[in-house]
Amino acid sequence: MHLDDAAALIAPVIAAPGGAWADLGAGSGTFTRALLHLLGPAGRVVAVDRDASALASLRRLAHDDARLLVAEGDFTQPLDFQRLGVVHLDGALLANALHFVPAERQARVLAEVSRQLAPAGRIAVVEYAGRRPSRWVPAPVSFERFAQLARDAGLGPALRVGTRDSAFGGEMYAAYAAIDRR
Numbered sequence: 001m002h003l004d005d006a007a008a009l010i011a012p013v014i015a016a017p018g019g020a021w022a023d024l025g026a027g028s029g030t031f032t033r034a035l036l037h038l039l040g041p042a043g044r045v046v047a048v049d050r051d052a053s054a055l056a057s058l059r060r061l062a063h064d065d066a067r068l069l070v071a072e073g074d075f076t077q078p079l080d081f082q083r084l085g086v087v088h089l090d091g092a093l094l095a096n097a098l099h100f101v102p103a104e105r106q107a108r109v110l111a112e113v114s115r116q117l118a119p120a121g122r123i124a125v126v127e128y129a130g131r132r133p134s135r136w137v138p139a140p141v142s143f144e145r146f147a148q149l150a151r152d153a154g155l156g157p158a159l160r161v162g163t164r165d166s167a168f169g170g171e172m173y174a175a176y177a178a179i180d181r182r
Helices: 003-013 030-039 052-064 103-114 143-152
Strands: 019-024 043-049 068-072 089-095 117-129 155-165 171-179
Touching: 003 030, 003 089, 003 117, 003 155, 003 171, 019 030, 030 043, 030 052, 030 089, 043 052, 052 068, 103 117, 103 143, 117 143, 143 155, 143 171
Parallel strands: 019 043, 019 089, 043 068, 089 117
Antiparallel strands: 117 171, 155 171
């Protein structure tokens, strides 16, 4: 996916420029770069991945952009963003990442991520619509499933904010759910 396509897909997720977001399961950084673009000069992004090749790509990006912090880690485990100098996160993006978490753990992962966010924070996903399990998408997360996972994790209602055709067939969607701490 090209940077412009990624930015257009997730743009409605960003409530306002600036702030700090995490890109969990960031891979080589396509959505990391999209977040940096959308957040503008006052924004910060913490890109988290555990793959050595992905981390090398992310570190090259961070070398050219001080707004990007790179953290080696597994987003399915609790992460300490404060040690990176990020007091609170305004949002977390899981782009093509949540489907790698076993289905029975997905709601728990979203709940743990939500504990890292500011009171009005958002958890956003980019996932495949109507995809069957495969080697590349082991635990698909349709929009309906994301909406249920958000409820199970104690988040507010899920909102689908964008779709686009996938290069691998079918459709991808972007959606988010806000923290609901009433």
